[in-house]
Amino acid sequence: MGYDSNIKSQKSEQRQRIVIVVSLVALSAAFLVMVSLLSPPGLVRSNGVVNNRHVDAVTSSLGKMAASVIVAKNEKNKLLRGEEEKKKTKKKSDASAISTSDEPPTAALSDTSKLEEIATLRSNLEAQVRSIKATGIIMETDKTALGYTKKLQEVTRQLISLRYGQIPSNQNYRVEMELEFQKTIPDYSESTKYATLLVELAPISIIPCSVYNFLEIARTWKHGAFHRNAGHVLQAIARSNITQSMPFQEYDESYPHKKGTMGYAGRPSGPEFYISIQDNTDAHGPGSQQKYNPYEADSLFGTVIRGMEDGTVDRIHTMPGREFINDKEKWVLIRRMRILVPKSSDNDEEEEPDEDGYVEFSKSPLVIPKD
Numbered sequence: 001m002g003y004d005s006n007i008k009s010q011k012s013e014q015r016q017r018i019v020i021v022v023s024l025v026a027l028s029a030a031f032l033v034m035v036s037l038l039s040p041p042g043l044v045r046s047n048g049v050v051n052n053r054h055v056d057a058v059t060s061s062l063g064k065m066a067a068s069v070i071v072a073k074n075e076k077n078k079l080l081r082g083e084e085e086k087k088k089t090k091k092k093s094d095a096s097a098i099s100t101s102d103e104p105p106t107a108a109l110s111d112t113s114k115l116e117e118i119a120t121l122r123s124n125l126e127a128q129v130r131s132i133k134a135t136g137i138i139m140e141t142d143k144t145a146l147g148y149t150k151k152l153q154e155v156t157r158q159l160i161s162l163r164y165g166q167i168p169s170n171q172n173y174r175v176e177m178e179l180e181f182q183k184t185i186p187d188y189s190e191s192t193k194y195a196t197l198l199v200e201l202a203p204i205s206i207i208p209c210s211v212y213n214f215l216e217i218a219r220t221w222k223h224g225a226f227h228r229n230a231g232h233v234l235q236a237i238a239r240s241n242i243t244q245s246m247p248f249q250e251y252d253e254s255y256p257h258k259k260g261t262m263g264y265a266g267r268p269s270g271p272e273f274y275i276s277i278q279d280n281t282d283a284h285g286p287g288s289q290q291k292y293n294p295y296e297a298d299s300l301f302g303t304v305i306r307g308m309e310d311g312t313v314d315r316i317h318t319m320p321g322r323e324f325i326n327d328k329e330k331w332v333l334i335r336r337m338r339i340l341v342p343k344s345s346d347n348d349e350e351e352e353p354d355e356d357g358y359v360e361f362s363k364s365p366l367v368i369p370k371d
């Protein structure tokens with residue numbers, strides 16, 4: 001082979017490579033367009049194109065290329081929105097010229113804005129799930145419904161990790177409840193006025209939405225009390241920033257309603273919750289509580305890991321009265337909730353972990369009931 005023909009073959013190899021690269025880029029672009037066209041239209045409607053793209057960025061494995069295209073588009077959208085905001089602000093009042101959207105568009109996403117973004121994405125998905133559930137469809141078997149609930153679960157896992165910190169997959173978040181027994185409890189004079197229940201929340205790999213809901217209830221707790229004393233459950237009123245019930249009946253058969261587990265009351269479930277004081281696997285499991293859907297169960301979120309053995313739960317069960325108790329003096333009050341997370345090695349906080357290696361993440365204000 002001569003020098004010339006060598007160059008020729010090198011050139012044609014180069015050309016072939018270019019052709020391959022160009023077609024790969026074209027194919028990825030076509031794939032991106034298809035994905036954006038195929039994604040559920042409701043998301044676009046409720047949240048604008050930006051977050052729809054984010055759903056894909058977050059939950060698909062399109063890879064870095066897709067992500068960078070999306071980021072570029074978001075920046076463009078941000079700029080556009082910024083311009084609109086500016087115009088609006090100008091219209092409203094020329095004096096207040098400073099718009100909040102004047103941040104440099106190239107600024108990297110901070111943890112806070114990432115959290116806000118995922119939180120917004122999540123609440124839009126949650127609204128979608130609610131509206132699908134409202135149609136009366138069987139959520140557990142309908143393909144579209146399942147698509148949305150799975151996406152909601154995935155984004156909820158991310159939000160939990162962002163808000164409460166990533167924890168090892170073999171550990172779970174915990175919540176400690178501070179209780180106050182009132183004078184009406186039969187053993188008031190012989191026993192303590194205060195007690196605690198320690199709840200280990202379920203693995204978020206299985207039931208993230210129920211866990212998320214309870215973490216939010218605990219973080220924004222205002223007041224509440226056990227006010228229902230039934231043969232199978234002790235049920236509590238829950239006043240927090242979470243006023244809505246669960247968006248759907250999240251349930252996994254690997255986490256049934258065993259004795260000591262905690263679930264959400266009613267249909268749709270929550271925010272009132274209960275402790276199962278007997279095995280309610282059948283009574284609250286799939287097909288229970290209603291007739292039309294054989295798959296639907298009460299959602300549950302955790303298990304009492306301290307309070308069952310030491311008699312605290314039994315003591316709540318001695319509230320004077322059966323079923324729903326009207327007299328507030330007879331309730332067992334929940335004065336505060338504390339969220340506990342495993343202490344991480346890279347965490348330089350000084351707090352000594354408890355015997356299981358957990359430290360406090362946050363605690364709600366102490367509620368001192370009026371006399």
Ligand SMILES: *[C@@H]1O[C@H](CO)[C@@H](O)[C@H](O)[C@H]1NC(C)=O
Nearest residue numbers: 218219220221240241242364
């Ligand atoms: C609960 O909601 C109120 C009113 O929206 C808000 O001011 C407060 O900061 C929220 N509490 C928490 C802990 O997020």
